[in-house]
Amino acid sequence: MLMTGETLFNQYPIASHIWDEMMSAEGIRQQYHSIYEAGRQLHLDDFQQKHKLASELFMSQGITFTVYSENEGIERIFPFDIIPRIISGAEWDHIEKGIKQRLTALNLFLKDIYNDQQIVKDGIIPADLIASCPHFTREVFGIQVPFDIYVHIAGIDLIRGDDGTFYILEDNLRTPSGVSYMLENREVTKRIFPNLLGDSNVRMINNYPLLLHDNLVAYAPKQIANPTVVLLTPGMYNSAYFEHTFLARQMGIQLVEGRDLLVNDHKVYMKTTAGLRQVDVIYRRIDDEFLDPLVFRPDSALGVPGLISAYRKGNVAIVNALGNGVADDKAVYAYVPAMIKYYLNEEIILPNIPTYHMNNVEERNYVFENMHKMVVKETNQSGGYGMVMGNSATDEAIKKAKENILANPRNFIAQPIIQLSTVPCLIDGKLQPRHVDLRPYALFGPNGINIVPGGLTRVALREGSLVVNSSQGGGSKDTWVVD
């Protein structure tokens, strides 16, 4: 006897002390009704068939990464779970307002910190915190950027606590990735749940590349009809290479590598079969320190020698701006509520998670006494690297973490562990709760901030795990905002 969809849903456990996106103590939440109704009609077989179809779609389109073993590359897809994560329209509107507010303040902060540094002079943020930030980039001090926009593209990570409140987990203001998965996940869902998607009033996301393209064209330093916009990639061995080709194709712009570009007389050119052609806007997917070997790492072959001189002269726009890392530093994060108050005179809409600085002795002692309730993070790391979860780490790992903190306290922060909300995932023939976060993508253009509804939901596929990063065994889901 095949298991029906109804049994699948009915066997889904009701969590205590954890917010589940689908199931509350009173039953299935409003926004999940349509998928529940549709799912009831199906059998486990149908779900598994859809799962298989989704995997094949990712594989044939080359949405894969390569694992190397025995000198041979094996192609793997990023795990995708077919059950969408659903957010109600009202919840989303709140998130959207909060992200816009945050981004506006962070952008003003970057303009301030690379020009007058008024926020430091006014004593809102300690000078040594900025000076000791490894991503505070003195080389770009005083450079004027078009429309005073620094954070053209942002990925803001949100999590949901056990009371249903959305918190900001971290800001990604340098080269946030994953947006192609958001878009491709939706395309795959269109194939596996065609009618359901149509009937559920899901807000559209596929205009993202068009919005981005319009913004990129607008950043061009000169008033010309057809500025040349390029996407600068580190090359096909980069793990996000699929995304680079995807975006270049969707926007109809050239995908270039550092070796395709050169700088002459403070202008950037690309090498074409018909000679050199000037480049006006670079959407770069290369980190700051690899962009220009004359200014940053001299051993980098990924960038373009002289690029920063062209940038300083205003002959080329670089997206995102250089030096943004100072604003998404995990120690600076704690000051964002103060920034919002300082620049906008508003209270923060989406709250931060309480953050303890390890170079403050009192806070450090408190954290050391409560290590099992804390997550320790390195301030300049991302992707889940350098993270210690106090509730699951071994004594040995905790001891090591304490030693590391004491050796360089500025490099670490600690936060109380928040039980991320869960969503149903199809695992081993059952619907099982797994923890998720949410990364909406915001585009900051001359006409304001646009956030496509939803974003990328990352899911920790291991039971009980709170780590959602793809580099640490995470997967993703399509994210619906329904009205």
Place this chain on the structure above:
Amino acid sequence: MLSRIADSLYWLHRYMERADGMLRLMKTSYILSFDKVQASSMTWEPSLKIFTSLPNDEIERLKKDNAAALYYLFLESKNHNSFKSIITRARENARGVQDQITKEVWEQVNQMYHQINQPGLKEKLAGPGAIITIDSFIHFSDQFCGISDSTMPRGQGWNYMNLGKYTERCLLTAEFTHSFFKKLDFSLNDEQDIIFWRSLLLALSGYELHLKNYSNLNHNYNVLQQLAFDKNFPRSLYYALDRANKYLTDIAASNPVEGSIQLLRTYGRLYSSVKFADIELVEREGLEKYLIYVRKELNEFSRDLGRIYFSYS
């Protein structure tokens, strides 16, 4: 168009054309290996000589062992010219220009790559499934040509792709022809029956055309006539060079950079040496010398092309 992109498009199609030629030669070799006729000594030898750099004693050993020969040509990663290596490189090139080729073309190359990496392929090739497997890849290759033709926009990219394709095709025909005539010491008068030539003609998809067009028994002449000079045979030297000439002229017209005139002139000399030649001339000059000349000039042309249009690093 970016020089790097042009380079990758050119090589993508060179590799795909090479893979196609290889598949057809492997298929005929494989089928012929079951015929216990005089020609069976020729089964795996041409493929192994053309697509590997093995020493002679290894070739002697492999050519008697169907499964081993097929494995070495098809899947062996130590063989840099194995079918698998070629498809892997084609896919690398396609990946690097994903935004410049259509989604359909990319997916076709990508699918071929996944097919060649599927588990159990080695066993299939060793067993009775070998011919079906080779056929399925030939089918993929045919689809690639069709998909490219029906989805790629005509323009610079298309010109570089086709220049690569026809350059490679001309080289393959010259190589195949060379390796078969070598058995006869490049003699055009040595009498060989059609069975000897059948595998070469089948490998170049020209057997049926040959039967239709040539009724006299001077097979050596006829085969050379078709493979070198037939204007309607899509794998003849002339046809391939003529198509390449068109695409090169288009490229030079839209990219009049330094050196392009010289490149056209160099290519023109090679093209004329096929266009205005005939069998008598070749016989006078020596067939071996002629085939080597064509190959050498083509390789030099490819190098010059790279220097003039692809130099980006």
